[in-house]
Amino acid sequence: MAKQRINRELIRGLEGERLATLAQGDVPKLRDIYDDTLTGFGLRMRPNGSVSFVYRWSAPEGQQKKALGRWPAITVEEARAAAKSFIGRTDHKSDAMSTRVAKHERRVADARHCAMPTVGSYLDGDYRTYWLGTTRSETPEQNLKNIRRDFVDLLLKRLDEVTRPMMKKWIEARIAAGHKPTGINRTLGAIGGLFTHAVEHEIITSNP
Template identity: 25%
Template sequence: MQQAQRLTKRVVDAAEPVADKTYCIWDSDVKGFRLRVRPSGRKTFELKYRAGRRQRLFVIGDYGPFTPEKARKAAEDAKHSASRGGDPQHEKIVHRHAATVAELIQLYLTEGRIDKPNKRESSWQADARDLLLHVHPILGATPINALTTPDVARWQRDVVAFKTARVKKLGFRKISCTRGGPKVVGRATRTLCAMLNWAIRRELIKDNPAARVSKPADVMRERFLSDEEAVHLFATLDDMEAAAEIRPDHADLFRIIALTGSRLAEMRDLAWSEVDFSRPAVVLQPERHKTGQGGRRKVINLNAAAVEILKRRTNQSDWVFTKPLPFKGPMETPRKPWAAVIKRAEFEDLRIHD
């Protein structure tokens, strides 16, 4: 193996091909940057790097179109991208083969997280539902460089017409329902637009055809409990807990949400470190609530009833609402218990604030 040296025009020009043998000259300045010399005389600049746990080879280009200085700059840029979680060779392949919308979706849902580190995991999950359930079935096979504004407008009409609605069987007595329709087209369009804007920043496409279509507002759902309904809800929780029809921790979670008006995830994942009995209040860091993009904490004031519930839940865990032993961590979303409460209370169209 030759000793590493700075790849300059003089060094590259002096590199002679060897019959029946390919060899590499490594650069001494940029780790992983090298020149591959083939028996045919072809000289190619390359970069070896790591993407996660995998070792990858980024083919920069041949000597001629690329000077050593231009190739070194490309290698440095690729190493910087890889250090932030990117995969330069994969992106090059996607761009070269005019990737389809389906391939772009997969790339966005994996590497987009690296470029948007402050975006909440629940938001990424919502994006995945929009893209995989509503965009992929209709636009998935379309090359991203061939996608047009009329294509996006037709896709919107198809979603509104419930053409993405389907029922999928997941197993014994388990199904997944995708509804589609006017209620989802607005958010799905904004998610598609955000993905295409990301693709522009990655230089995978030059234009965003979704930027020029209308983006219907989400159909807002407003449902508030009256005083009588609130009393009835708490009485139902007491009765079901006494009859062992619902776990006490599930009942307490529903009570806390009702008393504070907080979101499900804010209380379901509540840690004791976020509870301040001296105020008394729950203090959530920006990454723990939906309105934290500006770096602001969220303070949820606690009344006497909420404080009483929390104090009786004192445990040895880091979490207020935990998984049942022997499992560790915050409680999972209690969908079935909530459905049972709604059925017993005979409430219509009532859901936990999410």
């Protein structure tokens, strides 16, 4: 298999060759070209001119191939980055044990990241069920409404995306708006209960 630097110039050159072949009345051939710097990263140009990016590697169980996407819906740069990300998480036959362990940890972190709920979904789901079943408040829904009202900017963020600087900025904005410390602390306590519940149930590993 030919190895060349995969970039937009190469694709344009391949397309020019394909059109020249058609102009001569011949049928273009299927072209498979692999990158000369990133091992396993390649492209396939079909006779009809469509181009797709692939990654080939030797896995412990044998040769494998993964489709990365079609050009131009995915750029060369995006395809190359996707291949590098995939390499960093996929076991290769040549990997040392320490490398495989590191890749496994990345895969576990990715799965956890994808499963992480947003503040809003957790508020309406597990935390709401817990709160309504344990609170002695005579207006249990009000606590949940207050969180939605006062932290509207956080509702679409994942639980692990909320940081201490975000909360500090929120406190500073409330103080600047003239809110009393007692009210600020009460509201912080409300959302703090949500994050404490998430930590206790190992949804996240630390408080915001």
